[in-house]
Amino acid sequence: MEPPDQSVIENLLDHLRATVGLLYAQTGLRQDVLNVCDRLTHSTFRIAVFGPFNYGKSTLLNALLGERTLPIDLIPTTGAAIAVRYGAELQTRIRLSDGSEIQETGTEVLKRFAILDDNRRMRDDVAAVEVFCPHPFLQTGVELLDLPGTNDREAQDALVRDQLLTADLVVQVLDGRKLMTLGERENLRDWLLDRGIETVVFVVNFLNLMEPDDQQQVSRRMRFVAESFRSKLPAGISNLYRVDALPALRARLKGDIAAAQTAGLPAFETALQAIAQFHQEQPLQTRLPRLLAIAPQVQQALYQQIESVTAEINAKVHSTSETLDQKVQIKQKAQKLIKQGFSSSLSAVQDWLALPNLLNQYQFGATTALQQFEFKDWESAVLKPDWVAKKKSVVEWVYKACDFFDRPRPADLWFAFPEEPEVILPDSPQSDANAPRQKGDVAPVAIATGLGWVLGGPIGAAVFGGASYLINQTNQTDVNQPQPVRPSNSVEDYTTQLNQLYENAAKDYLSRFSSLALIALQQYGIAANAVIEMAIAPESAPVPDLSHQRHQLSLLQSRLDNLNQALNLVRS
Structure with missing residues (x-):
């Protein structure tokens, strides 16, 4: 478009x-x-880095800049939004709320004006903090924004929330040791998604402090989180990176390229440069959706x-x-507004529930969740919150009508979510073609999703919402039913079969969800219109x-x- x-x-x-x-x-x-x-x-491309206190945001930015530009310590420090822009030499400019300015070479002045006080509060006399740095990336028109940590005080959270809306790219720093907390999920939804901020990159820090097995588990979990969030980034650019911030900073200070590579810094830098270049050429791609x-x-x-x-x-x-005639006119105006709002919201939810739109938005995430045995988590974290938000946009108009016209509220817009799809795996291919095939054999299968070992057997089946489809050699003629996957002699074909089973299961689940929700929406619309369309009688009065x-x-x-x-x- x-x-x-x-x-x-x-x-x-x-x-x-x-x-x-x-x-x-x-x-x-x-x-x-x-x-x-x-x-x-605005002409500059702004990259904002945010996350809770002690997640290494300032350390990550220092690693990108190649020097200790921003204050870092073992305790939370950043107490202001620090904008890092290009300058011929390293210097800092502080603008105070009374209009005066403080400008000094270097960044030592940040320790006086841009860190939290002894009570972990921001200074209220600082209006803006700018650092000018001679880094080539900044010279391309890029601006970095170091934000205070969240989840500490309301004032810091309010500042972060306001500043995120001004960022062209948001880098959300995650602590690998804590996975993704409920608060971080809520911020992701309330501060980013609901406000049209879709250019987001996740950076996982501190994986170097974990055991290898734990690192793999965290990496799988973070991939699921990243895949669930549909970031709008250039083709081929991931929205998830591992960067061990402190080792990366030390490597950059020492000029150790290999150590920086191990810490994950070069891959992250390359992605930022590609994203910045892409969106600088097409700034409206990022900013217009927010508008x-x-x-x-x-x-x-x-x-x-x-x-x-x-x-x-x-x-x-x-x-x-x-006069009641005048009251009627007022009510009619309100009724018209409510009708318009309800009709618009109802149409929007119906469009969202259309199966092609559901499949486009959710099938990949549902398939991935099934493959990783995390479907309930995905349903609870992604689909159900989205449905609650859509439902709210409809019923709030009915509530307004009930309150305004003093009518009882109709039965709630509700339906039971479909049961979780189950997938029973087909026979795995035997590694030894000459070995006899026995019922109950266990065969190792190399599957990209990490399913590992699966039980063999002469017949496999895919189970969707209680309807079983046996996998055998019989052809099916009903194109509307899930097609059986025939046993294969190759691991590659077997993996393809499994992927198809999971995709079909996800599609079937979303199809049932769409049908149930649309029926419930239709029934609710009938009851709601009885309230909204109520007749208004005239009367005379002064x-x-x-x-x-x-x-x-x-x-x-x-x-x-x-x-x-x-x-x-x-x-x-």
Whole structure:
């Protein structure tokens, strides 16, 4: 899809900036919108590194820069967002909240202004911290951003969340000794995915401190996490790297190329350079999706504020005995807004549940989870949260209608998820073609998924949701049923058969999920429309002065209409 014309984008930016000025109760959203709008046409490519305290973020950046540029210690230190940009010599510039600046050669000044105090708090008099470094990567228009650690204090988390929205590429540092914590998963969803940030690279640190067997287990788990997150990166670029930050820094300081290679630094550097070059040539590929992700939040905020003003009008109507005709007009306006919101949300969820879309988004992850015996984890961590979010976007409109029209809520939008698919493996190929084939033989099979040893037998079967399909020599004519995989004499064919079984199992599961969810959605839509479409009867009564509220409501609606038109032009 070709990016829209610059004039179309500028038109959307103008409407977004004008609209957020009316969102007096949405300060966080207003700042997010301004951040995204400002970054859309910015010339530099910003790479932000984030993660909890003590995960080695600053050490990783120092390894990339080849010197101890940023402060590192055994205790958490970074207490500000430090932007590292290109400069002819190493120097630091601190801008204070009163407008004054401090500029010094080197980075020693960071220890006074960019680290946490004794109470592990950020300084509140620092507005911006910049480090200028003569590194060739920075000279290409790249900017590195070292962020404070998360999961410590609310102020640090708020700063990180704001800054992530300004990054063209996010590097999330993970501690291999802790796998991926629940908090990190929540941040991945709330801070990145839900805000349209899809250019993400995961870096696993500290694997060098673990035993080899533990390293392999962590690597498999991290691959699953990375594959579940569909990063938008150039073709051939992975979103998962192992970098032992401290050994990498030591190797770079010593000029030891082999040690740096062992620590994983060169592969990570190469990926960053490739990603930066790709997105610098096509900046809208990274930034426009974020704009399109945050714009619906602005629309939703406008809907809510319109409802708030409508409720204010309604309250004044009751207090001054305004005619029910006027009340009806207010309710009709609210009803129209609710209808529009409900219809739009319902259509969006129906599109998401369409089987081709589900297969495109989830079949690979479900297949991988089945192969790694982690299907329940995948279902709980990926599919169920996505369904909950989609469901919420629909039912919240019905809840608004029930609250506004004082009607009981219909039965919840619910259905039972399909049972976990089971896969019974077919016979493995025998390594000795002349050896007699015995029932119950155990054969070693080299499978890329790491399944290891499997039990043999004369007949294998694939079991999908309780329906069994025997694998034998009989041809099937029903093209709509999963096709049996015939026994093969080669490990390669056998591996292909297994992969097909897992893909079919995942497809069958998603097909059942789609059918069940669409039926439940249809039934819920019938019950919901009975609430939303309720008749509103007129009545006569004195009319108070509502000119101010009506003007405000008209202005909000006008902003919403203009924003909708601008968004349609960008998406068309």
